[in-house]
Amino acid sequence: METAIAFIIIFGSIVFFHELGHFIFAKRAGIMVREFAIGMGPKIFGMTKGETLYTIRLLPIGGYVRMAGEDMDSVELQPGYRLGIHLNENNEIDQIVLNQNKQFPDMLFLEVERSDLSKEMFIEGYDEDEQLVRYKVSRNAVINENGNETFIAPYDRQFGSKTVGQRSMAIFAGPLFNFILSFVIFLLLGLLQGVPTYEPVITTVVADSPAAQAGMKDGDLVTEIDGSPISTWDELSEEVRVSANEKMDFTVNRDGESLEFTITPNEVTAGKEKVGQIGVQYISPMEKNPVKALAYGAEQTYDTTLLIFTALGNLITGQFSIDDLSGPVGIYKVTEEVAQLGVYNLMYWAALLSINLGIMNLLPLPALDGGRLLFFLFEAIRGKPVDKQKEGMIHFVGIMLLMVLMVVVTWNDIQRFFF
Structure with a gap:
């Protein structure tokens, strides 16, 4: 039950912010928004406020903002009616x-x-x-x-009456708000949990390891290795990694006292490499600082975006296959596992999903926001829009292909997690 609630809150929030982006910029452009929907399929709740119907629908697989002038929105009164x-x-x-x-x-x-x-x-x-x-x-x-x-819907309130720039912004704003949501979540994590300082403070010394045998203790702050200053854990880790079976002189600060240890890293196999290890574990100290939390939010959003783009590139080049993709079932199962690790991990997972949704929607594929933006680009270059019937057919084919992909991915998830 807790997993279901967490899934609904996370997925609902991500979809809500995505559609909120469409909604806000459509309204700013003067476009009439007929419906703001969270979920798809049959309506389970609806409320009309002003000219917009706000609904929650049964299937938690997305949402939509229905704007005047799109698809079959217009009403025609035939002679004799x-x-x-x-x-x-x-x-x-x-x-x-x-x-x-x-x-x-x-x-x-x-x-x-x-x-x-x-x-x-x-x-x-x-x-x-x-x-x-x-x-x-x-x-x-x-x-x-x-x-x-x-x-x-008078013509000047319809989607098609607006400039290419206004229409493009109304569509682009959905993915944009997913990135904004992720930044806000990372910012909150920085404010509530703190920002990692990455100081080279030893969290745990493993028993009988080279570090333990040399006399290192939990909480030691490494300041120098072989006379060279060390300011981050990454610097310490890299020095040890390339120094297997070589004596290293460590200078540490322990409760204000400077101590020196000579440690020879063990050689271990990591993948296809031979690397050095001294037998210590690390969890970065955290610092609560509003300014650093802002920077942390931006850095994490940027780094996570690059990570997802890298994974997407691996999928395109064949390093990943369609069997590695996950749909709603897979997301639910991962949410179940992450929920057991605490609320901060759930927040991080939500930020990751939000960026993922933003990037996926920007792909230049029919039926996605990126596909629609591509048509607007053609319109800007040609000076006139693509024929509506042709564009509609392309988007329809895109929707069908996406539905097939969703079925395949969902079936893979079911086989992976339940068989």
Whole structure:
């Protein structure tokens, strides 16, 4: 149960921030957002505020922000269609009823002759006296169909009416917010847990090791090796690694006293190499410093991004295979293991997943944010957009391929963890 809660919180937060990026920059561009959804599939909760429906959906495999003017969003009233209308005080249509089950006081009926609910904003048709009438449609008009209300989206509120830059930013903002979320999580880790100082302080001396035999103790701070200053653990580790079976003179600070030890590292096999070890373990001391926490957040975000890009490159070059990939099942199982290590490790895992989601979405593949950005790039170069039907077909094929990949990865996860 705890794992399920942790998974829902982590995955829900990552998806929420991703969609929040789309939402904020769409609203900044003046685009009407029809729905802000966390999850996919059947709706289990919904709340309308303003012109946006906020929903939580059953399947925790993503989310979406549905913007006006995308896909099949537009409403067209065909000639001969009979509908009900309500006029406001300015004699403009503010309610359009596409079925007659819902009645309004003073509701009028029209048989549509011509209409434009996007640019010119009017409906022309025959009233009950068979007179041809024309009414202007309010920019805030609502369409009621089978009990569902939808706001009219004037063309200047639609996604397609905005500049390439505005549309690109509305799409790019999703992955961008994933990187911002990761930075915030790493920053919080730096503030709450502290920032590693990487000082060469010996955490544990292994019994009967060269270090123990020489007289080293837990808490010793190494200041010099063979007369050369040592300021970080990485420097100490590298000096020992390349000095197998060679005598080394260590200067340490123990409770303010300077001591010297001569240690000969053992030679051990690490992979295909022979390296030196003196038998000590290390956990970096932590320092709580707000300024350093800011730097730590940025460094960790950058380093983790490079790490994921390296893994992605290995996948492309064949060093990893599709069998090494994990989907929701694999993420759940890892979350279960990480949850046992404490809240800080869960936070780190969440930051890693957030960056991973941001990078994956930026890949120039159909149906992903990166694929849409690629189409915007073509539009900027050509000076005109790609044909909507062609683009829609490419994205549809991309979605199908991603679904197939998801099924394959999920099956691999099931076999890996349950068989």
